[in-house]
Amino acid sequence: MKIISNLIYLSFAIFIFILNFSDYSNAIGNVDWVLLKENNDGKEWIDKGSIKPLPNGEISVLTKFFKNPTDPNDEGKLSLYVMRINCEQKKFKDTSINGIPQFKSKWQSSNNDELIDVVIENSCSEFSNE
Secondary structure, eight states: OHHHHHHHHHHHHHHHHHHHTSHHHHHTTOOOEEEEEEOSSEEEEEEGGGOEEOGGGEEEEEEEEEEOOSSTTOOOEEEEEEEEEETTTTEEEEEEETTEEOTTOOOBOOTTOHHHHHHHHHHHHHHHHO
16 A cells, blocks of 8 residues: 555656646746836736637737726626637627636627727737738
8 A cells, every 4th residue: 555655646746747847837927017008997917928719810819907996895707708700890709718718709899998999909910920
């Protein structure tokens, strides 16, 4: 029984060692956050390195939003979104919020939300410059 236990620990140690030197572990921290805008609602960033083309002229981008506190005892809230953007129609849908897939998300306009507008504008501009 002790031999099996030692083999499990050894296998686990080798696995951790391999993961430590893999490209995947380095990619976790490689984001290029760019602060796009700050207003009374909060702050909005995009990860320029995450902008990817999708079918039908759409793109995908990772965004980060910090919602300013509304109460003096509140600390605010930071959220991560993966947005799918249709640059032609200037519409978006959130495909993931804080790592949770949003399978039923629907296309929507920004409704003049300047933080969403700047994400759409900047992401589409970055994509067309590639």
